[in-house]
Amino acid sequence: xxxxxxxxxxITECRGRWVEATYWELFQQATxxxxxxxxxxxxxxxxxxxxIYNDIFEHQxxxxxxxxxxxxxxxxxxxxxxxxxxxxxxxxxAAIQEVAAGMADCVLCIGGEKxxxxxxxxxxxxxxxxxxxxxKSWDPFFEYPLGATASDSYMxxxxxxxxxxxxxIGDSLVRAKIIEMLCRQGNKNPFGQRRDEKVxxxxxxxSRWIIAPFLRLLExxxxxEGAAGVLFASEKKAxxxxxxxxxxxxxxxxxxxxxxxxxxxxxxxxxxxxxxxxDHLAAERAYAMAGVRPSDIQLVELHDAFVAQLMITMGEMGxxxxxxxxxxxxxxxxxxxxxxxxxxxxxxxxxxxxPSGGLIFGGHFVGGSNxxxxxxxxxxxxxxxxxxxxxxxxxxxxxxxxxxxxxELGDDPGKxxxxxxxxx
Amino acid sequence: xxxxxxxxxSNVWNLxxxxxxxxxxxxxxxxxxxxxxxxxxxxxxxxxxxxxxxLKSCRLIGSHCKKCQQVMVPAATWHCPNCNFAEMExxxxxxxxxxxxxxxxxxxxxxxxxxxxxFCRGYVDVATDAPIASFLPSRLMTTTGLPRPxxxxxxxELKLVFEDQRMGRIRDIFWVPVKELPxxxxxxxxxxxxxxxxxxxxxPAIARDPALEGALRKAIEAMRSMAEQIPRSPRAQKDLAGRxxxxxxxxxxxxxxxxxxxxxxxxxxxxxxxxxxxxxxxxPAVFTRWVGDGSLTxxxxxxxxxxxxxAAFAVLPILDRLPRSxxxxxxxxx
Numbered sequence: 001x002x003x004x005x006x007x008x009x010x011i012t013e014c015r016g017r018w019v020e021a022t023y024w025e026l027f028q029q030a031t032x033x034x035x036x037x038x039x040x041x042x043x044x045x046x047x048x049x050x051x052i053y054n055d056i057f058e059h060q061x062x063x064x065x066x067x068x069x070x071x072x073x074x075x076x077x078x079x080x081x082x083x084x085x086x087x088x089x090x091x092x093x094a095a096i097q098e099v100a101a102g103m104a105d106c107v108l109c110i111g112g113e114k115x116x117x118x119x120x121x122x123x124x125x126x127x128x129x130x131x132x133x134x135x136k137s138w139d140p141f142f143e144y145p146l147g148a149t150a151s152d153s154y155m156x157x158x159x160x161x162x163x164x165x166x167x168x169i170g171d172s173l174v175r176a177k178i179i180e181m182l183c184r185q186g187n188k189n190p191f192g193q194r195r196d197e198k199v200x201x202x203x204x205x206x207s208r209w210i211i212a213p214f215l216r217l218l219e220x221x222x223x224x225e226g227a228a229g230v231l232f233a234s235e236k237k238a239x240x241x242x243x244x245x246x247x248x249x250x251x252x253x254x255x256x257x258x259x260x261x262x263x264x265x266x267x268x269x270x271x272x273x274x275x276x277x278x279d280h281l282a283a284e285r286a287y288a289m290a291g292v293r294p295s296d297i298q299l300v301e302l303h304d305a306f307v308a309q310l311m312i313t314m315g316e317m318g319x320x321x322x323x324x325x326x327x328x329x330x331x332x333x334x335x336x337x338x339x340x341x342x343x344x345x346x347x348x349x350x351x352x353x354x355p356s357g358g359l360i361f362g363g364h365f366v367g368g369s370n371x372x373x374x375x376x377x378x379x380x381x382x383x384x385x386x387x388x389x390x391x392x393x394x395x396x397x398x399x400x401x402x403x404x405x406x407x408e409l410g411d412d413p414g415k416x417x418x419x420x421x422x423x424x
Numbered sequence: 425x426x427x428x429x430x431x432x433x434s435n436v437w438n439l440x441x442x443x444x445x446x447x448x449x450x451x452x453x454x455x456x457x458x459x460x461x462x463x464x465x466x467x468x469x470x471x472x473x474x475x476x477x478x479l480k481s482c483r484l485i486g487s488h489c490k491k492c493q494q495v496m497v498p499a500a501t502w503h504c505p506n507c508n509f510a511e512m513e514x515x516x517x518x519x520x521x522x523x524x525x526x527x528x529x530x531x532x533x534x535x536x537x538x539x540x541x542x543f544c545r546g547y548v549d550v551a552t553d554a555p556i557a558s559f560l561p562s563r564l565m566t567t568t569g570l571p572r573p574x575x576x577x578x579x580x581e582l583k584l585v586f587e588d589q590r591m592g593r594i595r596d597i598f599w600v601p602v603k604e605l606p607x608x609x610x611x612x613x614x615x616x617x618x619x620x621x622x623x624x625x626x627x628p629a630i631a632r633d634p635a636l637e638g639a640l641r642k643a644i645e646a647m648r649s650m651a652e653q654i655p656r657s658p659r660a661q662k663d664l665a666g667r668x669x670x671x672x673x674x675x676x677x678x679x680x681x682x683x684x685x686x687x688x689x690x691x692x693x694x695x696x697x698x699x700x701x702x703x704x705x706x707x708p709a710v711f712t713r714w715v716g717d718g719s720l721t722x723x724x725x726x727x728x729x730x731x732x733x734x735a736a737f738a739v740l741p742i743l744d745r746l747p748r749s750x751x752x753x754x755x756x757x758x
Contacts, residue, residue: 019448019456059461117456120535122436132534140465141472142498142561142594146545147537152528156546160525163578209725211528212573264524264547265558268494268506273525273547273559 001100005238005249006407008038008231009375014193014363016116017126018225023058023114024070026227030368031071031110034229039244042072045231046104050080051091051111053366053395056133058114071110084137085303085395087111088228088370089257089403092391095232096252096405105237111368112227130223138397139262151210151220151306153398158214158308160273165323169308174326175219176201178307178334179360185337186357189376193224194361214308221305221359228371242413250378253292253388254406256285262400271400276309278402279316279394287318290406292388294318297406298335298346299380299389301373304358309399313392317404319351328353345384355380369393374405381409432464469592474514475499476592482614484519484584484597486551487512495551496558498594506556519584519613521548521599524559527576531725542725542737544571548582548599563598569625570737572727575601586614625732627704633676636708640677643711644693647682650715650747651689656757659749661687663742671739672699675708682743689746704730717747 010033012018012026021029035042048071050064060066064080067073081091088111095109118129131149138144138153162170169175183199186192199218207218233241238249258281264271271277287293294317302317304310311325320327328334334353335346346352356362356376359369370393377389387409395401439458446456469476475498478485486497489504489512497517503509527546530537537543544566547559564576565585582599590596600620602610609619654660669684672695681692681699710723721740723729731737 015449017448019446019454020450020452056461059459119439119458121439122535122538128533128535128538131532132536135534135536140467141469145594146561146563147530147533147540147543148545148561149530149532149534151532152530152545155528156525159528160578163525208719209722210532211530212725212727263496263500263558266524266549266556268492268556270556270558 002102003235003238004096004099004252005233005235005410006230006252006374006378007106007233007238007241007245007249008034008040009229009371009378010034010037011191011228011372011375012112012226013191014224014226014365014372016193016223016225018114023063023112023227024066026112026114026225027067027110028071030112030227030229031108034108034110034231037245038231038241040106040231040241045073045076045106045108047077047098048073048108048110049091049095049098050078051082051087051109051367051371052080053082053084053087053113054133054136056136057118057366059117073108082367083395083401085305085366086257086370086393086401086403087367087395088372089303089391089393089405090401091367092230092232092370092374092405093255093257093403095230096255099232099234102234106231106233108229108231109371110227110229111365111371112225113365113367114225115223115366116225127223143397148397151215154306154309155211155215157273157276157399158306158312161275161312162214164274168323168326169311170213171326172205172213172216173201174329175214175307175311176204177329178310179204179218181334181336182304182307182354182358182361185355186361188337188342188355189357189362192357192362193222194357197361215306219307219360221364224363224365226363226365226368226372228365228368228375230371230374238410242410246413247382248412249410250381251408251410252405253408254286254288254290255404256282256287256289257403258282258285259396259402260398260400262397264398271398273398275322276312276316276394276399276402278400279313279392279404282402282404283317283390283392286390286404286406290408292406297388297390298350299352299355299377299384299386300392301354301356301377301389302358302392303370303373303394304354304360305364305394307360309394310353310358313394314353317390317392340384343383343385345386352380352384352386370403374407377407381407385409433462437462471502472498472500479586479596480590480592482586482590484517484550485514486517488515488554492556493554494556495554497550497560500558517550519615520602521550521560521582521584522552523547523564523576523578523580523582524549525578527564529571529573529725531721540734542570542734544576546576561594563595565598565600565622567600567604567620567622567625568628570724570731570733572724572730574727583610583615585620586616588616588618623733627674627702627732628730630674630676630704630706632678633706636675636677636706638677639712640675640680640708643708644680644691646712646715647689647691650750651691653750653754654688654746657750657753659753660746663745663749664688667742669739670696670699671736672696672702673711674702674704676706677708701732701736703736714744715747717751719744
């Protein structure tokens, strides 16, 4: 496999709704910023991979077809990936494969979602119809007719986990403290959706239940409209671009992915309700390919659909033991951003988790959320000089899809690094 | 509970054909147009037809692999994915099962299920003797009022119930805890929805506790003080406009009645003779916290406030608005 590097990244502002832009404009904006970040033109890109989760949100089947010409990708190969919440992760995996296989020197991976144009005529609000649109990810025979939603699907796993490992994710105060920390981090993301909000642990504990006892209103990810792009390049191309931009290349060291069975069950290949095995397998595979262990990694951008799930995922990926994921707070495994300058790595033994604010404070435009995570990880690696980072994505009913990518900070080409793709 | 003449979509699922202006974050005039993405289907059941035909005739079937002995329920395929797609045989399953993990209760459903919340769905282990088995995604019902935490926990023994009118769909069946059944129904097969009483659940026994009488007086005082402010709060009056409810409340500290009428709220410190419905909680402070900007809905979601049915639950968000509405009007007056 050929070496692959990340040479540019760019994102739009994350908004609850963009009435000023269609998804055409959002994807173009992110493409423009990504190319500007790499000091490249669209002509230099060989092919494109799109991450768009749900046709119903965009209100068009084959929604990427309308984007091709608008984002400068006419007459190049283009493929769309859709794998639920893990769409962005799998889109990046596909882009990496094209470069690794030697089929392309430079691939644009671009993803986003226009999620909140959905509208429920009954309540005269968007949310119930957004939930309904996501609920169409369940099968029409058995699950959808029962009224399954994304929240209760993830909470089903939290309940299964809590049955197996009591006294861990069930402590509301631990979860509230994590939220408080994510909020502070989100305040530092210039593109973050909730960058002006101050949420305290007390406010989290006083917020309304969505599903008791693991999910209050302030513990859930957002619905976001936006787009993000990442440019992957071959070694030769990466060094050339790095010279241009002055930003070190970020090398892709390991990629892992796993999809569990759709059906939960007992034994065999059925999905266990007490675990997110997909997260575990994906991370293990990425570590094995990269030749690293979780203890080598001090920066994680993970897909935090809900904070209780963030805790389980950190356990599945080996940063804290399953059953003791509360060590993130109790033992200070989660680095406190207040103790770090903006150019400082976390101290040994601590992990910076979702400095972007994650999906709860930063943004969650589903098809591009994991590219948003990659954009943030690259930015933090470069400015804090953190050698390794892990990007994670999860999705589909009961979190059965999982993916992970390990990246490594390359040598500085000798110029002033910014890594601040999209900051104009 | 469902009629074959029921339409797929009700008339509320519609919007006028229009283009309207919408405010954004950036200055400028921005437009949006009303549209839809409704597709109707005559969805094929194909190989799943056997499973749904069985439901219609009050049988629960699974597919069984003679090689690895796994049982799939529902019978999602007839060729074992673990054994090089060996042919699977039909087996009839018991009408008893065990809840595989604690089940979430949905409060905020999708647009298609708004009228059904709160409801509970979970995974039932039916083929408990099989070494490998899938779990049946299931609607879970209780005869003891609204679903609340503590009823559907891991290991809860469940009984399969069939709707009296069955069409051949997963909603033809649901499960209830075995311990809620009178002994003569435990082994009845098939058990029908009409064999059970969901419409008038018994209120849970709440023993009087003199130590909580003070808490009740405090709650009543707090609620009366809030009620006195409603005539000066246009927002609170709007919350209650056109509503009439007489709600009996039983607590361990004593009883009271909430009366909503004439866009106002009245608190009586005795039970109503013929209330619309009754609520129950051991701790009267649930109501003091409500007045202090807490939430009755949250108390119901946590299971500390007992409610008999969905219609009762639908009243809580209205009551929950009152403290906030009053606070906002007080702030505006200043």
